[in-house]
Amino acid sequence: MASISLMKIAEKMKLENLTPEINLKGIKVTLPDINRPALPMAGYFEHFEATRLQVIGFVEYSYVKRMSEKEEKEMLEKLLDYPIPGIIFCRELHPDELFRQIAIEKGVPLLMTKRATSSFTAELIRWLNVKLAPCISVHGVLVDVYGEGVLITGESGIGKSEAALELIKRGHRLVTDDVVEIRKVSEETLVGTAPDITKHFIELRGIGIVDVKALFGASSVRETQNIDLVIRLEEWDKDREYDRLGLEEEYTEYLGNKVVCHNIPIRPGRNLAIICEAAAVNHRQKKMGYNAAQELYTRVQNSLARKRNEDEDEDED
Template sequence: MAKDGFIECIKKGRILYMSYTVDLSKVIEKMNLENCTPEVDIDEIKVSQSDVNRPALQLAGFFDYFDANRIQIIGQVEYTYMQKMDKDHGVAMMERIMQAKVPCIVMCRNLDISPEFVELSTRYGVPIFKTSKTTSSFMAEVIRWLKVELAPRISIHGVLVDVYGEGLLIMGESGIGKSEAALELIKRGHRLVSDDVVEIKKVSDETLIGTAPDITRHFIELRGIGIIDVKTLFGVESVKNIQSIDLVIKLEEWNKEQEYDRLGLEEQYTEFLGNKVVCHSIPIRPGRNLAVICESAAVNYRQKKMGYNAARELYNRVTNNIMKK
């Protein structure tokens, strides 16, 4: 669940999508902004859009398709334009922007703020901030951060481990051995991200990141033993707070009637929040070393990313051998 609340919930199939907000105070703290209008109450102001807006067209009087939910950023270009335009017109345009109840206005490069703008800010309850950063660098930084904070997300039952730098999400029925496999991976030098519940965020159409809920972070539940603190037992190098999800391992009970993939020529995928992730179904039988299997899957996945596919290489060798006869 979101730490800063949510606006709406929309059910699509079996996945619950949520639109989230971030408290403006959190943006101020993260971006190290200077509050130029301390008399404006910011406690109830929230940001719901990861994109920002440079109101150049609005200062010129064009308000079609103006998105008032975005943070408004004024850089050197907008500031110089306001300096050259008629003062009353500039104040009128800024008033129209503030009347729309934008979350805030940020002046980059420590640009000066006129008393007229401060008076409008107080009247309409729209805070104005300053930053010493250039406009482009500030925009890039705040958009990147807001995309993560406002990303669509779901919580699933599973274990997320960093194995050789690859985010390995282990899934399966309760009691099948996910936590035990994760514990063995930790003992082999890999890092735990989350046990039991994994919060997945979609930060782009290509990237999913996983984290642990605050209440269960760094803990593992082992049946018959109870709760163990991985960070305390194995050291700070054995845990990680956030990790991209690159590969999914689904553990399932061995079924002798079922056909299992033995070559891996065609990749299988599972989907989270509309993003596809490579997925392997691993049948469980007594004596199988899950940690070694997970390590091998992670290394094999990395090899494929680097352009080498062992299954395809074997297929080509067999095909060439047949053609020679």
């Protein structure tokens, strides 16, 4: 199961640690969702999602403030007995000393943010969904082409890295070469990133390793990119019938999500970079509601209909 250190969450979300006595590095968060513990504070613990990060806003905070010291202590003893990875106070709210002391005894860290509860929880869930999403690694190259994430796959040595380098020279941006880490952040969205060890590097056979960021500048790379289109390169087979219209989309599947896939045959003289650019722009047009293949099909049907009408008119004459 994927996990992330509470220390890393605190650094990313700029959280202040109100319990420095507790080491945040050793605490792992495994769920991308959060919980607001209003009902547990009121004494209802059934279905309590204790393994999630707990977020306290003004409502929960004001409820605790209305309690007597005895009631608050009893409530905290029950609440903090659960394996809570951490409690985050929003709106710069500070827990009282009783809350802090019991949290330290139970080993539950308390953190604080200045941000409003709703905006903070939305941003935290979005970020955790990316970091804790199901992940696989595939062999390929991921490039941002006109804002479309194009994953180029194929057998080793077929020309994926060379195509990516040409795209970079034409102003597009590299995400990763050789190994693509794909994360499923939703039922429709796949996000690709580079492993830290190979980030910004391209391997070119006969030359070696090339640092794209150093050669072409920071504008030639990006950290992450949604995967919108897959281009699978394959050796040209003269006996195979290739799709020349594209009326029906072909798909490939990663982590249960389907992605549009084009099989591109390779032979000497074909400019892979231009093909990738055309495929990306065409895919973008389809998302905007225009399908060139469908337009051609419609024109052909209209032409045939006009021809039939003309023939019928001639027969009547």
